[in-house]
Amino acid sequence: MLLATAVLLPFLLMLLPAALERARVPPALSAGLVALGVAAALAWLAPVVASGALVQYSVPWVPSIGLDFALRLDGLSLLFAGLIAGIGLLVILYAHYYLSDEDCNGRFFAYLLLFMGSMLGVATADNLLLLLIFWELTSLSSFLLIGFWRGAAEARQGARLALLVTGAGGLALLGGVLLIGDIVGSYSLAAVLAAGEAIRGDPRYPWLLTLVLLGAFTKSAQFPFHFWLPHAMAAPTPVSAYLHSATMVKAGIFLLMRLWPALAGTPEWFWIVSTAGLVTMLFAAYVALFKHDLKGLLAYSTISQLGLITLLLGLGTPLAEIAAVFHLMNHAAFKASLFMAAGIVDHETGTRDMRRLSGLARHMPYTATLAIVAAAAMAGVPLLNGFISKEMFFAETFALQPPWSWLMPLAATLGGLFSVAYSARFVHDVFFGGEARDLPRKPHEPPRFMIVPVEILVVICLLVGLAPALVVEPTLRLAAGALLQRPLPEFSLALWHGFNLPFAMSVCALVGGIALYLVRRYLWALHTRETQWLSGKHITEALVEALGAASARLHSGLERGGLRLSLLAFLVVAIAAGAIGFGGVAPQPTRTMLPGGVVPWIGVAVLVMATGATVVLHRERVLAVVAVGVIGLIVSLAFVKLSAPDLALTQLLVEVSTVLLLLLAMYFLPQRSPRDSSDARRVVDGVIALAAGGGAAVLAWAMLMAPGETISGYHLANAKPGGGGYNVVNVILVDFRALDTLGEITVLGIAAVAIVALLDRIELPARALDWEGRPWSSGHSLSLEVLSRPLLPLALLVSVYLLLRGHNEPGGGFIAGLVTGTALLIQYLAHGNAWVEVRLPPRYTSVAAAGILIAMLTGLASLAFGAPFLTSTFAYVSWPVVGKFELASAMVFDVGVYLAVVGVVLSILATIGRQHGKAEQA
Amino acid sequence: MELLLALGIGTLVAAGVYLALRPRLFSVLLGITLLSYAVNLFLLASGGLMVDGAPLSNLPGPHPDPLPQALILTAIVISFGMTAFLIVLTLRAVSERGHDRVDEDPGSEEP
Structure with missing residues (x-):
C-alpha cells in the first residue's frame, strides 16, 4: 500500500505546483515535498527489501486482458526508484534557481512530477502491460518537458523527434510484450521471469527479442536510434540533467535488466545487444569530441556511456551485469552533476558554445572544481566512481572467445580513450585558457543553493570512488541479485586491484585521451569535411516528409472526381464483393413461405409505384416529398402486418416529422432540380442501382429462407420476471x-x-414566390x-x-x-x-x-x-x-x-x- | 410473403442508390431516406417473418422476434436525427455556396 502511494503520489499531486503558480517559491516547494515524500516512503521500505523480502501490491485492473495494477519493489526497482526520487529532488532544487521569472514554473514542476510518477511506475511495475503504460507516459511527459519552451522552434522540433522515435519504440515494445504474454500465458513479471526457458525456446523468440530491443534501444538512444537525444537538448537544463542523464534514457537499460533472466543467454541476445552497445559507445564517443555545444558534448557522451552499459548487458556474464548496474549508478551521479554544471555555466555566461567560453575557473572557481571532479569521474580517473566501474568493464572484456578476447578489450580501450578526450575538452575549454572576450554576461558564481545539488552528487562520486565496498556494495548486491534472479558470483569492489591488464588499459586510455585532446585541431579539420546530411534528424525528417507526400499522392489519386465517384467506386466494390460471396450458387430455400394474401400484394404494388414515382419525379421536389411520405406509410403498414406495432407507431410519427421538416426546408431550397446529369451518366447510375437493388432483394430472400435460430426466446422468457x-x-x-x-x-x-x-x-x-410563381400566403390557415x-x-x-x-x-x-x-x-x-x-x-x-x-x-x-x-x-x-x-x-x-x-x-x-x-x- | 418483402426491399434499395447518385443534395437526401427504410425492413426480416404474431409476452401464441424490433425502433429515431442533420447541412451549403450541388462543377449553370 505504501508502495502504491509512493508511485501514485506524484500523479495525484501533479496539479498542485500548477495551482500555486502565481508565486515564485511554492511550486518548487510543493514539488520538492512530493519528491521528498516519495523518497521517504522508499527509505521506509528499503530495510524490508534489504532483508530479502519482496514488497508487492496488486489490485486487478482489467483482468480480462491480464492487466493488473501490480507493483513490486525488489533490489533493482529500489535502486532505480531511489535514483528517480533522489535525483528528482536535487533537480527540483536546481530548477528553482535555473528557471527565470518569465517561465511558467508551475507548469514545469507539474510536468516534472508527471514524469517522476511515470518513471517510478516503470521501475516498480510488476505487470508488463502496466510497465508499458507507464513507459508510454514517460514518452509523453518527456515530450512536454523537452518542448517546455514552446516559443522556440528548436524545442518543438526536438520534442517531436523524441516523441516520434520513442513512441515508435513503444509500439514495437507493445508487440514484444504481447508475444511474451502469449508464450507465458501471463503478464505478471514473476511468471515471465520464471518462464525464461519457454520464451527462449519459442520459435517466435527472435521476433519478440527484436521488438523488445527496439523499444529499449530507442528509449536509451542506442545507435542507430540515438539521434533524438542531442536534439532533446533544447530542453531546459534541469530536464536534461534529470531525463537525459539519470532516468528516462536509463529506462531502456532498466528494461533490458528487468527482462534479463527471461531473454538473455542466447546468441541472438549476445550479438544484437553487444553489437549495438559497442557501436554506440565508440561512435558517440567519437562524435562527442567534435561538439562545440556543451550540452551537445554531454548528450553524445551520455549516448556513449549508455552504449557501454548496453555492451555489458550484452556480454551476458553475471559479473558483467554487476558492472552494468554499478556503472548505471555512477553514470547517473556524474552525468547529472555535469549537466547541472553546464546549466550553471550557461545561466551565468549566456552561452554554451565552447569556442566562446574560456578561462571560467577564475570567475567561478568553486563550480569549476566540482565540474572538474565530475568530468574526471566520467573519464575514469582513479579515486573516483567512474574508474571502478570502468575497471570492471575492462576486466569483463577478456571473458570472450578469440578473436573477441583481444578485439573487445581494444575497442573498450578506444572507447575509454575518447571519453578521456571529451572530458578533457569539457574541462579545459570551459574553465582554463585565456580570458573569454565576448561573453553575453559577466560570469560569476551561481546562487548558493543552485550549486548544492552539484555538491551532493560530486561528493557521492568521491565517496563511491574512495570506499566502494563501504558505500555502495550492499545496494549493488541487492540490485544485481534482483537482476540476475540467482545467487551472485564472487566479486570485490576495491580501489586497487594491483597492476593488471585492466589497469594498464585505464592508463592507456588516460594517456591516449589526453594526447588525442592535444591534437584535436587537426582532427577538427578532418571532421568538418564530413557530410552534414548524414544526421539522423535529417534522415527522419526526410522519411516523414516522403511518407506525407506519398499519402498526399495516394489521396489525390483516389479523390479525383468528387463525392459521386467515390460513392460509385464504393458501390461497385460492395456489389462485386457481394456477388463473389454468393459464388454463383442460387440460394436453396429451406423454409416454407408464408402465404401472401391480397393486401400484401396491393401494399407492395403501391410501394413499387410510389418508389417509381419518387425516382421519376425527384426533380419536382414537392411531389417527390409526397411520394416519400406514401412510401413511409406503406412501410409502417408493413410493420403492422408483420406483428410489430411499436415500429409501426414510431415509423408513422417519424414520417410526419420528416415530411414537415422537408417542407420547412423546401422554403429555402430551389423547388425544382435542373436536369444536370447526362443520359450516359443516368444509364450508368441506373445499372448500378438495379444491380444493388437486385443484390439486396436476393440477399433478403436468401436470409428469409435460410433456417435460423434466434435468441428471442431468452428475451421473451425474461421480460416479465427480469424486467417487469x-x-x-x-x-x-x-x-x-x-x-x-x-x-x-x-x-x-x-x-x-x-x-x-x-x-x-x-x-x-427568402423566396417571395412558390414554384408555380404564386406568392406565398402570409396568414395561417x-x-x-x-x-x-x-x-x-x-x-x-x-x-x-x-x-x-x-x-x-x-x-x-x-x-x-x-x-x-x-x-x-x-x-x-x-x-x-x-x-x-x-x-x-x-x-x-x-x-x-x-x-x-x-x-x-x-x-x-x-x-x-x-x-x-x-x-x-x-x-x-x-x-x-x-x-x-x-x-x-x-x-x-x-x-x-x-x-x-x-x-x-x-x-x-x-x-x-x-x-x-x-x-x-x- | 417472403418474396414480396424481398421485392420491396430490392425496389427501395435500387431507388435509394439511384437517388443517392444524383448530383443534387436534395435527391441524395431522398435516396438516403429510402435506403433507411430498406435497411429497417431488412433488419426486421433477419428475425424471421411472422403474420398476426402476439407482440406482448403475456398474450398466447407465437411471438415475433423482439430484438430486431428494438433495434429498428431506435434506428428509425436515429435516422430521423440523421435526416434532419442532412437537411440542415443542405441548407447551410445553399447559404454558403448559393446552390445545392453535391460536387463543385464549374461546367453547369446556376439554377
Missing part, C-alpha cells in the same frame, strides 16, 4: 439493452446540437388554427398514456416523445413561431439534455445499490382507489428517453422554423 414488463421490445430498450439506448439518445442530442450550431447566423434567401387548439391537450394526454403503459403494451418513451413533439409542431404550423414562443420558451436543447441526464442518473443510481450500471428494479405498489400497479426504475429511464426525444425533435424543427420567421421579417 410484457412489452418485450420496450423492456429490451429500457432494460436489457439500456446502455445502447442511452448511447442512442446521446447521439440524437449531439445531432440536435450540431443542427443548432449549423443554423447559427445562417443567411438564407384558420381551420388548422381552430382545430389545433383542442388537439394539443388531447395529444399530450395520449403521449403520457403511451409513456406510462409502454412497459406492458405498445408505446414507450420514443413513441410518446414523438407524439408530444408532433403535437407541439402542429401548434407551430398553425399559429407561427411568435405565437408559440410567447407561450413556450424555446429551450428545447436543455430539455433534451435533461432527458439524457435523467437516463444516465437512473443508471448511476443502481451503482449506489451496489449493482452494475443501469441495473433496473421494479415493485408492485397498491394504492387505494387506483389499485395495484407496478413501478419500475426502467420507467424513469423511459421518461429520460421521452424528454430527450421531445427536446431533440422540437429543437431541430423549431430552429429551422425560426429561420422562416427571420426570412419573413426580412
Whole structure:
C-alpha cells in the first residue's frame, strides 16, 4: 500500500505546483515535498527489501486482458526508484534557481512530477502491460518537458523527434510484450521471469527479442536510434540533467535488466545487444569530441556511456551485469552533476558554445572544481566512481572467445580513450585558457543553493570512488541479485586491484585521451569535411516528409472526381464483393413461405409505384416529398402486418416529422432540380442501382429462407420476471439493452446540437414566390388554427398514456416523445413561431439534455445499490382507489428517453422554423 | 410473403442508390431516406417473418422476434436525427455556396 502511494503520489499531486503558480517559491516547494515524500516512503521500505523480502501490491485492473495494477519493489526497482526520487529532488532544487521569472514554473514542476510518477511506475511495475503504460507516459511527459519552451522552434522540433522515435519504440515494445504474454500465458513479471526457458525456446523468440530491443534501444538512444537525444537538448537544463542523464534514457537499460533472466543467454541476445552497445559507445564517443555545444558534448557522451552499459548487458556474464548496474549508478551521479554544471555555466555566461567560453575557473572557481571532479569521474580517473566501474568493464572484456578476447578489450580501450578526450575538452575549454572576450554576461558564481545539488552528487562520486565496498556494495548486491534472479558470483569492489591488464588499459586510455585532446585541431579539420546530411534528424525528417507526400499522392489519386465517384467506386466494390460471396450458387430455400394474401400484394404494388414515382419525379421536389411520405406509410403498414406495432407507431410519427421538416426546408431550397446529369451518366447510375437493388432483394430472400435460430426466446422468457414488463421490445430498450439506448439518445442530442450550431447566423434567401410563381400566403390557415387548439391537450394526454403503459403494451418513451413533439409542431404550423414562443420558451436543447441526464442518473443510481450500471428494479405498489400497479426504475429511464426525444425533435424543427420567421421579417 | 418483402426491399434499395447518385443534395437526401427504410425492413426480416404474431409476452401464441424490433425502433429515431442533420447541412451549403450541388462543377449553370 505504501508502495502504491509512493508511485501514485506524484500523479495525484501533479496539479498542485500548477495551482500555486502565481508565486515564485511554492511550486518548487510543493514539488520538492512530493519528491521528498516519495523518497521517504522508499527509505521506509528499503530495510524490508534489504532483508530479502519482496514488497508487492496488486489490485486487478482489467483482468480480462491480464492487466493488473501490480507493483513490486525488489533490489533493482529500489535502486532505480531511489535514483528517480533522489535525483528528482536535487533537480527540483536546481530548477528553482535555473528557471527565470518569465517561465511558467508551475507548469514545469507539474510536468516534472508527471514524469517522476511515470518513471517510478516503470521501475516498480510488476505487470508488463502496466510497465508499458507507464513507459508510454514517460514518452509523453518527456515530450512536454523537452518542448517546455514552446516559443522556440528548436524545442518543438526536438520534442517531436523524441516523441516520434520513442513512441515508435513503444509500439514495437507493445508487440514484444504481447508475444511474451502469449508464450507465458501471463503478464505478471514473476511468471515471465520464471518462464525464461519457454520464451527462449519459442520459435517466435527472435521476433519478440527484436521488438523488445527496439523499444529499449530507442528509449536509451542506442545507435542507430540515438539521434533524438542531442536534439532533446533544447530542453531546459534541469530536464536534461534529470531525463537525459539519470532516468528516462536509463529506462531502456532498466528494461533490458528487468527482462534479463527471461531473454538473455542466447546468441541472438549476445550479438544484437553487444553489437549495438559497442557501436554506440565508440561512435558517440567519437562524435562527442567534435561538439562545440556543451550540452551537445554531454548528450553524445551520455549516448556513449549508455552504449557501454548496453555492451555489458550484452556480454551476458553475471559479473558483467554487476558492472552494468554499478556503472548505471555512477553514470547517473556524474552525468547529472555535469549537466547541472553546464546549466550553471550557461545561466551565468549566456552561452554554451565552447569556442566562446574560456578561462571560467577564475570567475567561478568553486563550480569549476566540482565540474572538474565530475568530468574526471566520467573519464575514469582513479579515486573516483567512474574508474571502478570502468575497471570492471575492462576486466569483463577478456571473458570472450578469440578473436573477441583481444578485439573487445581494444575497442573498450578506444572507447575509454575518447571519453578521456571529451572530458578533457569539457574541462579545459570551459574553465582554463585565456580570458573569454565576448561573453553575453559577466560570469560569476551561481546562487548558493543552485550549486548544492552539484555538491551532493560530486561528493557521492568521491565517496563511491574512495570506499566502494563501504558505500555502495550492499545496494549493488541487492540490485544485481534482483537482476540476475540467482545467487551472485564472487566479486570485490576495491580501489586497487594491483597492476593488471585492466589497469594498464585505464592508463592507456588516460594517456591516449589526453594526447588525442592535444591534437584535436587537426582532427577538427578532418571532421568538418564530413557530410552534414548524414544526421539522423535529417534522415527522419526526410522519411516523414516522403511518407506525407506519398499519402498526399495516394489521396489525390483516389479523390479525383468528387463525392459521386467515390460513392460509385464504393458501390461497385460492395456489389462485386457481394456477388463473389454468393459464388454463383442460387440460394436453396429451406423454409416454407408464408402465404401472401391480397393486401400484401396491393401494399407492395403501391410501394413499387410510389418508389417509381419518387425516382421519376425527384426533380419536382414537392411531389417527390409526397411520394416519400406514401412510401413511409406503406412501410409502417408493413410493420403492422408483420406483428410489430411499436415500429409501426414510431415509423408513422417519424414520417410526419420528416415530411414537415422537408417542407420547412423546401422554403429555402430551389423547388425544382435542373436536369444536370447526362443520359450516359443516368444509364450508368441506373445499372448500378438495379444491380444493388437486385443484390439486396436476393440477399433478403436468401436470409428469409435460410433456417435460423434466434435468441428471442431468452428475451421473451425474461421480460416479465427480469424486467417487469410484457412489452418485450420496450423492456429490451429500457432494460436489457439500456446502455445502447442511452448511447442512442446521446447521439440524437449531439445531432440536435450540431443542427443548432449549423443554423447559427445562417443567411438564407427568402423566396417571395412558390414554384408555380404564386406568392406565398402570409396568414395561417384558420381551420388548422381552430382545430389545433383542442388537439394539443388531447395529444399530450395520449403521449403520457403511451409513456406510462409502454412497459406492458405498445408505446414507450420514443413513441410518446414523438407524439408530444408532433403535437407541439402542429401548434407551430398553425399559429407561427411568435405565437408559440410567447407561450413556450424555446429551450428545447436543455430539455433534451435533461432527458439524457435523467437516463444516465437512473443508471448511476443502481451503482449506489451496489449493482452494475443501469441495473433496473421494479415493485408492485397498491394504492387505494387506483389499485395495484407496478413501478419500475426502467420507467424513469423511459421518461429520460421521452424528454430527450421531445427536446431533440422540437429543437431541430423549431430552429429551422425560426429561420422562416427571420426570412419573413426580412 | 417472403418474396414480396424481398421485392420491396430490392425496389427501395435500387431507388435509394439511384437517388443517392444524383448530383443534387436534395435527391441524395431522398435516396438516403429510402435506403433507411430498406435497411429497417431488412433488419426486421433477419428475425424471421411472422403474420398476426402476439407482440406482448403475456398474450398466447407465437411471438415475433423482439430484438430486431428494438433495434429498428431506435434506428428509425436515429435516422430521423440523421435526416434532419442532412437537411440542415443542405441548407447551410445553399447559404454558403448559393446552390445545392453535391460536387463543385464549374461546367453547369446556376439554377
